[in-house]
Amino acid sequence: MSIDIQNVHKSFGNFVALEDISLTVPTGKLTTLLGPSGCGKTTLLRIIAGLEYADSGRILFDGVDVTDTPVQKRQIGFMFQHYALFRHKTIAENIAFGLKLLPKDRRPSNTDIKKRVDYLLELVQLPTLTNAYPHQLSGGQRQRIALARALAVEPKLLLLDEPFGALDAKVRKELRTWLKNIHHELGVTSIMVTHDQEEARDVSDEIVVMNHGSVEQIGTPEELINNPSSEFVADFLDLV
Ligand SMILES: Nc1ncnc2c1ncn2[C@@H]1O[C@H](COP(=O)(O)OP(=O)(O)OP(=O)(O)O)[C@@H](O)[C@H]1O
């Protein structure tokens, strides 16, 4: 699924959080929103998700205007830094949660739910944790389960907001590589928020550099490194 963001504007009171944002997220690619704290990354991601509404501008999924479509109808998987797992549910129950909420005509049978959970546990390389509880897992393992949960409903779009932000540097790096591999395997259109330029350079097909609610530059990591369009971009990518 491709995403078109057209002239999106968002203010909170007098504060302009997003100013005339336009960009296209290509089908099947991993695009990151990169920029300093407060530049509007999460706000933009929430508007794409339908968790927040823009003051003006349009959002299109595969050319269809979803600007006024509620979040439940957008077929999106989410993963956030502090999107905690349900403490009193097993790992399998956590992953199956979204599947059990699907409307009757789209809900898989219990046997198929179990198959899907097993497949996802294999995919995130934690096949033995089916009956474990979240407190028995490391932070990195929990984020992998959170990704399995986000993927359970076969989303057409995966949104990741600083998914590894709370983890230490070594685990972050491992999970980055892992995420990249999973993304290549599944080919689901994905948008990830980060303020870490190294992380963005490492995982992205495309990077959207944001500053003060505006897009500074969009390009592949190579394009940005070879041709930063402003001092801000060069500075933020540590090129100076
Ligand atoms: N609900 C809200 N009410 C008022 N101001 C808000 C609200 N949500 C966000 N803002 C403001 O909008 C700006 C952008 O916030 P946003 O969370 O999108 O930034 P961010 O780029 O994700 O930053 P970070 O890297 O710190 O997560 C910030 O100045 C923030 O204080």
Ligand SMILES: [Mg+2]
């Ligand atoms: Mg944020």
